[in-house]
Amino acid sequence: MTTDVVRVSVPRASGGHDLRAIKVVLHREMLRFANDRTRIVSSLVQPVLWLFVMGTGLGTLVRGSIPGVDFRTFMYPGMISMTVIMTAMFSAGSIVWDREFGFLREMLVAPVSRGAIVIGKCLGGAVVACLQGVIILALAGLVGVPYSPMLILTLLGEMFLAAFTITAFGVTLAARMRNMQSFFGVMQMAIMPMMFLSGAMFPLANLPSWLHVLTTVNPLTYAVDPMRRAVFGHLAVPPRVDAMLNPGVSWFGHRLSVPLELGLVAAIGAALLGVAVLQFRRTD
Known part of the structure; x- marks a missing residue:
């Protein structure tokens, strides 16, 4: 009796496969967001x-x-940041959920690089966070912020960069965690201090030296400050009030430029993405 052997061939991983994997993971994140109205409302x-x-x-x-300035106008960029950051972290946390239900293992055994899965996840989290942030952008007129097309486009670009970096940070945290309770505990411990020390809720001018140091070493500060500078750049604010509410971030008495701040956020995001990819390559 002869037994026929059926050969099973697994396609080699290629750039085309990786691009399709990124697209699939990104599309899945968008579908999850669109179908979860409770999450949309609660995060707002x-x-x-x-x-x-x-x-x-x-x-x-x-x-x-x-x-001449409504304090809510000052807080507005910080609230955009809060919305984007919380949404991005929730998107990253879905990795833990996928692990609990076995879907993550199915993705990891697919003939694509694990880096493609991580990039798709980070892009998906950034896009979803920006979609959530658009709702806050729509409230701009209620707090005295003009609906300037250039301002909206600037804020969208800065939101995406901040969301990508935070999603990469969340993916790095979630790569080794086995349950959602642990992830949310670590998330709150990491994100809330960073949020409060970013200048989202109080001006960075005239701070005590110890608090100034903490805000300077906080990566989120360099995501919030460009948004505030973009908003105040479209307002008619007295110079004294502008210096008080919008002092920028200074190193050794020198105020950093917006491109440098955004470059720092991008560099941190790229570094976190690399760490997340390494974490996934070691994931069982």
């Missing part, structure tokens, strides 16, 4: 509360010291 609640409730309350305390 916190920044909207901060902007309209906390911003209004704090604005009554500082109204006399910042004439």
Whole structure:
């Protein structure tokens, strides 16, 4: 009796396969976002509360010291950052969910590089976060920010860069975690201090030296500050108030330029992406 042997051939990984893998992972992230309306609404609640409730309350305390500027206008770039960052981290956290339900293993055994999966995940998280951020952009007029096409395009580009970097950071954290509880615990421990120390909710001028150092070494500071400078660049603000609310980030007394700040964010994002790829190559 002869037994026939059926040969199974696995296609070699190639650049075309990797590009298709990136597209599939990106498309999957978009579908998950579109089908999860609860996530869309819940991730907007916190920044909207901060902007309209906390911003209004704090604005009554500082109204006399910042004439002609609504404090909510100052907080607006920070709330964009908060929305984008939280959405990006949730997108990265879905890796843990995929691992629990076995879908991640199916992706890892596919004939594509694991780097392509990570890049697709980071791009997907960045696009989803920007879509969420667009909703906050639509509220600009309510806090005195003009609907300038150039401003909107600038903020979208800066949002995407920040979201990509944060998603890469989240993927790096999620690559070794086995359950969502652990991921969310680490996420809160890492993101909340970074968010509070980014200048999203208070000006960076005239800070105590220890707090100035913490804001300077915080990577999120270099994502929030370009957004604020873009917003204030489209406002008629008295020089004294602009110096108070929009001082920028300084190293040794020298104010950093926006391209340098965005370059730092891009470099950090590229480094985190490399770490995430290495983590995935070691994942079982």
